[in-house]
Amino acid sequence: MTLEDLGWSEDLARQAPERSGLRPARVASVYAARVDVWTPEGPRLASLRSRAIREAPIEGGVAVGDWVLVGRAGSDAHEVVVEAILPRRTAFLRQAAGERAEPQAIAANIDRVFVVTAVDSDFNIRRVERYLVAIAAGGAEAQIILTKSDLAEDVAPLLEQVSALAPAFATSAKAGHGIDELVARIPPGTTAAVVGSSGVGKSALVNRLLGREVQLEGAVREHDGRGRHTTTRRELFRLPGAGLLIDTPGMRELKPWLPAGSQIDDAFEDVAGLAEACRYRDCGHSGEPGCAVRAALDAGELTAERFQAWQKLAREQVELSPRQATFAAVESKRHGRSMSVALRKRLKDKGR
Ligand SMILES: Nc1nc2c(ncn2[C@@H]2O[C@H](COP(=O)(O)OP(=O)(O)OP(=O)(O)O)[C@@H](O)[C@H]2O)c(=O)[nH]1
Ligand SMILES: [Zn+2]
The missing domain is CATH 2.40.50.140 (Nucleic acid-binding proteins)
Structure with missing residues (x-):
C-alpha cells in the first residue's frame, strides 16, 4: 500500500x-x-x-x-x-454531547460524504437536511444513499424527494443492488464517509463493498491508564480497486457544528436565495411586504416544512453562538499559551 x-x-x-x-x-x-x-x-x-x-x-x-x-x-x-x-482539507463535525458548546470531529479529509437513510418507516427528510448542513459546512461533497430498497415497493417517490437536496441513489445490501454504483462514486485516491442514524444499514453496505458477510468487530483493546477498557470497531476501509471509505458510528440526533465562516445557507441555497430577494434586508418572513419567501410559500414553490427546518437550524445556531464564542476564546487562549511555550523554547535554544 x-x-x-x-x-x-x-x-x-x-x-x-x-x-x-x-x-x-x-x-x-x-x-x-x-x-x-x-x-x-x-x-x-x-x-x-x-x-x-x-x-x-x-x-x-x-x-x-x-x-x-x-x-x-x-x-x-x-x-x-x-x-x-496536519491541517485538514475537509471535516465532518458535530456538536459534542453535553452542555458545553464544543465540536466533535467524526471524520476528516473526506472528499465525499454519503448521508445514509433507509426507505422504511425510519425515513425522515428533515434529518437528511441536518446532515447536509454539517457536510456543506465541513467542505466535503454530499450525496444521499437510500438503503434497504428491497423493503419498498417503489423507491422512486422517495428518490425524487431526496434528489432535490443532493445527488441520490438507492441500494440494498440484502439484494446486492446499487453496490457497483456506490463503488464507482468512490474513485481510487479519494476518501468517502458514510454517516447516518443507527440502524440505517451503513455497516451492511460496507460489508457488501468488502464482499464479506459480517464486519469484524475491532479486536484492539486498549488500557487508557485509568482501568477503563474501550473497544472500537474498525472504521477506515480500503475498497478493492476503488478509494477509501470511513464507516461512522450511528448518531442519535445530529447537531451540526459550523466552523467559523460557514453557514446553514450553504445547504439551503433555495431558501437563502429567496430570502435575498425579500424587499427588506432584515426581513423576518412573517408578513412583511415584498417578502419573497412568503410569496414562494404561497405559490407552493417552497414547502412550509423546508422553510421551518431552515428557521429551526438558524435558531439553533443563534442560540449556540454565544457559547461557541466562549469556546473560541478558550481555544485561542490555549493556542496562545502553547505558542508562547514554543516561542520560549526557541529563544532558550537560541541562547544556548
Ligand atoms: N431488508 C434489509 N435490511 C437491511 C439492509 N441493510 C441492513 N439491513 C438491516 O438493518 C439493520 C441495521 O443494519 P446495520 O448495517 O447494522 O446498520 P448501521 O447503520 O451500521 O447501524 P450502526 O452500526 O448502529 O450505526 C440490520 O438488522 C440489518 O440486517 C438491506 O439492504 N435490506
Ligand atoms: Zn422575507
Whole structure:
C-alpha cells in the first residue's frame, strides 16, 4: 500500500512541516489515548504526543481520516508516536454531547460524504437536511444513499424527494443492488464517509463493498491508564480497486457544528436565495411586504416544512453562538499559551 493509496497528495506534502525522521500516516481508529494509523509499511498503534494535540491545527479532536506525522517509539518498530497532526482539507463535525458548546470531529479529509437513510418507516427528510448542513459546512461533497430498497415497493417517490437536496441513489445490501454504483462514486485516491442514524444499514453496505458477510468487530483493546477498557470497531476501509471509505458510528440526533465562516445557507441555497430577494434586508418572513419567501410559500414553490427546518437550524445556531464564542476564546487562549511555550523554547535554544 502506497501513501497515494491512502489518499496522500502533493497538496498535503506541501503543507507537511519538514521534520526529519517523521513519516506521514493516516488515522484509522481513535481510542481514548491512542490511535490506529495506516502507514505504507502497514498498520501501527500510535500514542499521541501531548504537544501534537496542543498544537494541532484542527477542530474537535483527532478523527478517523486525519493525516499525522509519526516517529518511532523506542526500539519497537510497530509502536509509533504521533508528533504532529496536519491541517485538514475537509471535516465532518458535530456538536459534542453535553452542555458545553464544543465540536466533535467524526471524520476528516473526506472528499465525499454519503448521508445514509433507509426507505422504511425510519425515513425522515428533515434529518437528511441536518446532515447536509454539517457536510456543506465541513467542505466535503454530499450525496444521499437510500438503503434497504428491497423493503419498498417503489423507491422512486422517495428518490425524487431526496434528489432535490443532493445527488441520490438507492441500494440494498440484502439484494446486492446499487453496490457497483456506490463503488464507482468512490474513485481510487479519494476518501468517502458514510454517516447516518443507527440502524440505517451503513455497516451492511460496507460489508457488501468488502464482499464479506459480517464486519469484524475491532479486536484492539486498549488500557487508557485509568482501568477503563474501550473497544472500537474498525472504521477506515480500503475498497478493492476503488478509494477509501470511513464507516461512522450511528448518531442519535445530529447537531451540526459550523466552523467559523460557514453557514446553514450553504445547504439551503433555495431558501437563502429567496430570502435575498425579500424587499427588506432584515426581513423576518412573517408578513412583511415584498417578502419573497412568503410569496414562494404561497405559490407552493417552497414547502412550509423546508422553510421551518431552515428557521429551526438558524435558531439553533443563534442560540449556540454565544457559547461557541466562549469556546473560541478558550481555544485561542490555549493556542496562545502553547505558542508562547514554543516561542520560549526557541529563544532558550537560541541562547544556548
Ligand atoms: N431488508 C434489509 N435490511 C437491511 C439492509 N441493510 C441492513 N439491513 C438491516 O438493518 C439493520 C441495521 O443494519 P446495520 O448495517 O447494522 O446498520 P448501521 O447503520 O451500521 O447501524 P450502526 O452500526 O448502529 O450505526 C440490520 O438488522 C440489518 O440486517 C438491506 O439492504 N435490506
Ligand atoms: Zn422575507
